[in-house]
Amino acid sequence: MRLLLVCLASLLVFACQDSVINSRQAAQHFIFCSENSPRYFNPQLDTSATTADASAQQIYDRLLDIDLQSGQLIPGLATAWQVLDDGLTYRFTLRRDVAFHQTNYFQPSRFFNAEDVVFSFQRWAQPQHPYHSVNHSQYPYFTSLQLPQQITGIKALNTHQVEITLNKANASFLAHLATDYANILSAEYAQQLLVANRPAEIDILPIGTGPFKFVSYQTHKLIRFAKHDDYWQTPAQIEQLIFDITPNPTIRFSKFISQECDSMTFPSHSELRFSHRREGINIIEETSLNTAYWAFNTHRSPFNKRRVRQALSMAIDRNTIVDSVYQNSAQRARNILPPHSWAYTANVNDVSFNPKLAQQILAEEGLDNLQMTIWVSDLARAYNPRPLQMAEIIRQYLSQIGVQAKVVKLTWERLQQGLQIGEYDSVILGWSGDNNDPDNFFSPLFSCAALGKTNHSRWCNPTFDELIQEALQTNDLNQRRVLYQRALLLLAEAQPLLPIAHSNTYALQHHYVQGQSLNPYGGQRFVTISKVLP
């Protein structure tokens, strides 16, 4: 009997050490609690943050990168670049001795060179390219900007020089090459897969030059990455990076608290409060470039009428939303641009909260008993920690002016599919900036070319498009600012969507994690992370 108790006690003692792995071992593994399963490991294929988080800064590199402090463009896989012919030709000098990943499914026989750049660009730019329709993507970021139409040629001048020619000047072209979506793939790997008749694997078993290489993926469970020892920059300090996929936010936070995860992002306000009080948890705050919005489907009646959209926008008190959904860790949006953008101006007439006027306008339009749907996904995003709650608040405000709104809750995947078909009345979404260029908030969200891809208000206005295009033709910042101000005035008048808030973004990490910062321009970065365990 006593023996039994002794055995049990010793068993418990063994199991008690947290994680039960000695410090040296545990420091080599980093577990990040992520919130969704990516479909593919290639950010070219969609604009979802889930995909970007899992692949952009882990597996891949880009020609250019963004300095996190200044927002300026810095060399990536391209060491130098020249802009020639009045902005119609871009010549890049490529970095030497950059190694691709070595895995059990691919052994590179050469370093990175111009062939890889040409392949990566041609895949999305040229519809007749053999890899263009692999995994059936529309490459939404690039096509919404009409870049494939603007690029007239991509060619390798020699093994380490690439030249890209455009048919018209584009002041934000270089900024696009620094976004997560402009990742560089391995042409040799692509060729190998094509020969083996398995081209789809390029996005499922990915190969890149980034600080981590792909090991394995169990859908809805975890993603495993291993350190790339031959990374061209300082290699990562952890041997194994694991994404523990936990969609349920309560369980995700609980796992973080019980130290089963080393860090997580998008905490809700109550979780932030708990973390403030709790010792040993660091909160990283970043005022990100993002905007949450409520978009109307301008292709559907009665939302094709400007007055109706304005009326519905007037019915919502956005300050309440900033209070309750964001718990004041956000700024109310005055227009689509976040205040940190250099093209931001407060001089645009922002729609004010006026439910009486809203009701009056709707009555004048003959829409006394309007019924509408509000589509929303419950996935927490950088720009919106509680989309469902936001939808509910909007629904309440609408009911106060006699509009019956139905909140349609969908999974992120179903929402994306539904948005492409276009059978919604309105949708709650947002946009996180991918670079420092203001065009990043205009073209993808409002241009005619982006309709159905990233332009979910489906608004198309040729005058607006002209303004935006003109702003891309010049490098003079002042001129561009003036043009963007005119664009903002146009948007304020047309009101295709209601910008709601610019959210601060937060990450939680334990005190033993060092070196993690939030990337305001894109996916999570882990290359600088280390764990200092006692």
Added chain:
Amino acid sequence: MIKLCLDKVFNYLFTLIFITLVSYLMAFLLAGDWQANLVGQAGLQDDTYANLLHSDNPISGFIAYVELLIAGQWGYNLHSDSLIIDDVLLALPATIELMLSVLLLTLMFGIPFGLVNAFGFGKRVNTMINGLATFWYSLPTYWFALVMIMVFAIYYPIFPMSGRLSPIFELSHQTGFIFWDIYQANHIDRWAAFKDALAHLILPAFSVSIFSIALMTRSLNRSVQQVMQEDYILLAETRGLSASVIFFRHILRNALLPVMPILAFLISTSLTQIILIETIFSWPGLGAWLVAALQNQDYTAIRVGIWTIAVLVVTLTTLLDLLALILTPSLRKSKYV
């Protein structure tokens, strides 16, 4: 004796047929196309299920269904391409492992606590233990699991609260019994992995077993009290036998016997509780799989999942009843068991 055993077996078979009939009829009663509910969207094109889908009358359909179940052809998930039997076999070892741990804990704690009357600690200790047991017995397991997580995983991060093993260890699914898989794996630090798996097992196992331990304690307590009042105990004491001899040879054996049938009840109750608890601990067993199927409205998986669990519970209960019958001669005398 033989007659009683045969009775039990007959009961068992009858219950099995009833369960299978219910799971068959569910396909027709649930929403949607009955054929898809039976075999899943992917199974509509599969020839294996042709007999079932195109049978002439419900009875031959049912017979075809039973044949398919026995052959291991349980159909596809309603919306995806995976076979249900694959999913079940993937999830089953996790549930069985948790079951066995609960059983072990029940025996390890329930028996000593239940026998406390016989140790001679005094009335106060006896009342206290009995009172605690009654308290634990009436706690809802679901709530208690959450409290355990709150205390031992969140406020004092001692034990992990989800999964079976930390993702740090790259262990692929071999048999599904994690301690055996760890033993077989050569590429990881097996001792660290073993300790980690044990740490993951503790919270779920304790949460579920608290009810069983309490019940075992109470029943054993009552049983011991009864035995201790028997004449032969008094005789043994008069004879001058030592306390440990009296305890082991007379009290223990006689007190444990009536508790056997309770074990059967405990196991089936624990299994039901495990099914509910698994979601809380993200324990990848049958319960978590079934709850996911419910959320996805995967009618095929729900039907087959319910059938699997019911068969498991009924089989275990019958086996334990038979075991009790063999070990307890007194039960053999009664006509109605």
